[in-house]
Amino acid sequence: MAMDVKEIEATGKALLKAAARDAPRIAARDAAREAAKEAAKNAGLDAAGIAAAVSDADKSSQKMPEDEEKVIKGLLGDIQQGVRATEDLLRQTRIGIIVNKLKPSTSAEVAVLASRIVGKWRDDVKKQKHGGSTAASRAPSGSPMPAKKGTTGPPTPVTPSDKASKPSVPLDKRTWKTDGAEINHTGNKIRDSFTGLIYDGLCFGSSEPSKHILSRAVAVEAAAYSHLGPETKEDYRGKMRSLFQNLKTKSNPKLRVRVLDGEITAEQFVRMTHDELRSVEQREADARIQKENMDKAMVAQQERSISKSLQCGKCGQRKVTYTEAQTRAADEPMTLFCTCMNCGKSWRQ
Template identity: 55%
Template sequence: MDAKEIETKAKALTKAAAADEPTSTMIGMLKELQTGVRASESLLRSTRIGIIVNKLKTSKTPEVARLASEIVSRWRTEVNKQKQAGGSAASRASSSPRPAQNGSTGASTPAGTTPTDKTSKLSVPPDKRTWKADKVDTNVTTSKVRDSCIGLMYDGLCLGSTESPKDVLKKAISVEGAAYDALGPDTKEAYRTKMRSLFQNLKNKNNVSLRKRVLEGDIKPDYFIRMTSDELRSDAQREADEKIKKMNMNNAMVAQGEKSISTSLQCGKCGQRKVTYTEAQTRAADEPMTLFCTCLNCGKSWKQ
């Protein structure tokens, strides 16, 4: 399919989903896209078909949700392969040895070293890692905003980790890609807000387990970007919050000192004689106590 035909299919699919058309109709449309679309990042972005199909992953119909997930996964794999192939070609071109002036071949890299070795070894302490310190290239899309978000994810994931820069970058790209598919395009505030939120949770020094689980694949990117603020917190944070909640509850249950009610005191605002008061010695010991009064009728407070 060309871009124009895909755009037509995208509109039809959107209308079908909104109209809650029969499952067979939705399945048929998705299968046409599955077999007819040769995915590329520019094609998916220009037609927005990736975003539309990705939304169907949450369909109430299991068959539609499963097929949509398969299609999105396949397209993402194809786009990533294209990026890797392009990056490898660029690396080979930039690292090709130049002939020396005497006609011999001058080696630009040590023997046995490949361009990817630089992203397979740590060059800084784990607690000092960033994408800049690790010297990785986060320019993997044509969008500055997306590339910046990939850098954010890298900085959050690499902190304190001994995983190779290559593996951290791969995971950062996967997380950003999942967020873009679900919340994009990159001009939307929802996408940017989610990226900032995930970064803040990842870089939290008290939430090491979150970084580790994402890096090791215990938390998949598609699930990670949908986690609530409570799910993102560490066990220690939840325990601390629970202690505060219990303390506030206990304080609220402490018996309060009873206030006396007087019918001899009169409110200067409404004239009623339904007044509560407490006494306190605010002056010298040989002087009378101060009354702190509150009208039960209008709420006016005063002291005398």
Template identity: 45%
Template sequence: MAAAMDVKQLQETSRQLSKAFDGGDPSTTLLTLLAPLEKWKASEDLLRQSKIGIAVSKLRSSKDSKVALLASQLINKWKADVKTKKPGVTGTPGKNGLNGDLRSQTNSPAPKKEVLAPPPPAPKKFSVAPEKRNAKEDGVDTALTGNPTRDGSITLIYNGLAFMSEEAPADILAVSKSVEAAAFELYQPETSTTYKQKMRSLHLNLKMKQNAELRKDVFSRAIEPKRFVSMSSEELKSEEMRKKEKEIAKENMNKSMTPSQDKSISTTLQCGKCKQSKVAYSLAQTRSADEPMTAFCECTVCGHFWKFS
């Protein structure tokens, strides 16, 4: 049975949908708000007055497939509702399941042209190379909280997410706002050292060229904002960075385990090249303790190098 909804109810639902979508609320919230509309039978007047079509059309670009699918189904259903034959008009079904030429079968005026809410405007594009993107270049206004410190943090996160990104500025801004809100909830007040250091750390990790996977996961919400702002510095590193650090640590350990060889200066050994007697040498065991030591010699005058046992 179709649910009856008046203009005020539809306008309120439209407002809540737009707020939830722009604010990056979970998909479950959007699905809950859309549910009552599945039973609502649309009319041209209510669509025009409430502008519910604009809010729902916008959801067709949602990253969540369930939300996008339901929004598309609702738009198609409302189109069918508006096309429904008006009372008093008779005729046999024609092409596409609609009545034939209504003007030739009745003296009633021609039906009004279908009017649905226009589709949402295309996302604003960016005009600079992906590696140069930031809030200023994208023309994004990050003054969203009324607090300069928090707004500055939204800018930092936006700059990190926009780096090397092809996504629309509005979508990046929505995620940036959610991340800052999660950080503020966990580390408030915004004047605390913990909050400020955390926001700088998140920005720096997002801006690292080799951290593309982190940027992708945060933007797509594979890593939710609450999880992201609580990650340790080790967790924020990319797999490539972890691997490189392990290699450096291993190399340093190997170096620390290599015995140093102290060199001595001899005035009796003579360089076979320049015939000078200022020779630096060191002794080392090359194979086993049963074999004689090997002397590694270097002339301090000409640099000639030789060895002998």
């Protein structure tokens, strides 16, 4: 029976854990192989002797426990029978990458089975690209997709990621929820919610396919977690919120494009300062304002006189400074611009 996307992803997670458990054994075996090869070379053995030495090292290395091997073989058997490989499905679930991690397994049977599965999927995808396989006419669930009348080529596969690639709402209303994007990539609610937040920032006003936006959002979250994590630290949380705000601002649309296009990598993005995140236009405008303020500050201010005859109407004190200016006709009295030194009230008279 064909597996759906969620079943494939669940199996992939189990296989990833198995690969992680086997990783120390693989590292120890590879180190033993290299040591045996070097010793055989130093002893002057020929190619056959070196191969025999490496084989002996393999035999003495720790192997995957039988009960663990049985479970992994069962999982691999399930996906071998239940996955109808398409390029979109393999990209969405990353199951091909996961199974590939099992090829160097310390279990010979697991390694052979993983290699066989990956090889078959690779061939299936190649055939689909050349229009030579009917596997492309099936959805991830395995149900056949009816061909349109009047067409001669194989039907195009329809996957959840394809549906999400076509926004069903106005571009400025897109979110990971409206796109149906699967943001649960780490199993950690906090991290996954921030993946969704970055997705919302990247998709704002964008017509890019959902799966591309999701891949960039996942990469940004992973880079931020690596640089500022764990997820409980305020540095990580504050940075993610700041990145979202900068992505979604209407005054800097180029930032979103540069991140989506890969011009700014995820690692560079999470290390950018507040000033670096701003657009060139914003920085130039700020520089102009700063220069104007400095120029104003350097202009000599008119000297203010102090009067004890002027009274503040607010606090009643007679500590008032003033300047005079001709704001009316030349034959009329000058205008006094007054400021109370006690309460700060300003007025003119």
